[in-house]
Amino acid sequence: MQQVTHLIDFFIPTHYQLALDIDRQQRHFAGQVTITGETTQADTPIKLHAKDLTITSAMIDGQPASVEHSEDEVSLHVPTLSADTHTITLTYEAAITDSLHGLYPCYYQHDGAKKELLMTQFESHHAREVFPCIDEPAAKATFDITVTTEPGITVLGNMPVQSQQEADDRLTTTFVQTPRMSTYLVALVMGELQHITGQTKDGVEVSVWATPAQAPTSLDFALEHAIRSIEFFNEYF
Known part of the structure; x- marks a missing residue:
């Protein structure tokens, strides 16, 4: 059986600072990510997963890095690299597809019209x-995430909104930093949404979100059972 190589064996990320600028109408987004992490081997390229992203610039500790692409990885090269903590900054762009x-x-x-949300999976x-x-x-790793979209919509993430600013017909939403978690748990939803909010008996705030296509009263059932479920498992464990 062929042994699988894990990229974390060579670079261990501890924090991501991610900014996304999303153009829904043009089906396009641009991003910048700054990753802090530790390399385990000196003078070895840093490899990251990246698929269908066009990398426009790459820096390691402020030094320009060359980029080599494979199907779903990029390798970043600088002349010398110690086995130590490093900061990687990448800017890139990509298409939004119906994948x-x-x-x-x-x-x-x-109301007889086709609507859409943008979301992540x-x-x-x-x-x-x-x-x-x-x-x-x-x-x-921990994540600091900022998303720029058109105004007049709701933007949801893993964490509460820290700030929102509207300028030049764009809405920039910044979220509170996440706890340490895997990349597959990062989640975003953007669009026209409604919600209701309640609390468990221990004071935990619980919200249920839905599109405007759902009758507002239909959210009551979901909220009631979400609160009951949280209370049950909180007491059980």
Whole structure:
């Protein structure tokens, strides 16, 4: 049996700073990711997962790096590289497709019109289609995520919104930093949404979100049972 090479054996990420600028109308997005992590071997290229991303610039510790592409990886080269902590910064762009993984549109009907949400599906190995990363479950890191979209929509992520700013007909949403987690758990949803919110008896806030195609009263059932489920498992464990 052929042995699988894990990229985390050579580069261990600890933090991602990710900024996405999404143009829904043009079916295109641009991104910049800064990754802090530790290399385990000196003078060895740093390899990251990246699929269908056009890398426009690459830096390691502020030094320009050359980039070699394979089907779903990029190798970053600089003349000398110590086995130490390094900072990688990549800028890139990509298309939004109907692939049902990575970043893609989800369609629904409302008042006789076709509508859409943009959302992510990264499990099990599709984060690499939205940002260069070590796309392996063992590679846990924290994430600071900022998303720029058209205004007038809701933008959801793993964490609460830290700030929102609107300028030049664009909406920039910044989220609170995540706990350490795998890349496949990063999640985003963007579009026209409604929600209701409640609390467990321990004060945990729970929200249910839906498109406007759903009757507002239909969210009550989901919220009630979500709260009950959280309370049950909190007491059980």
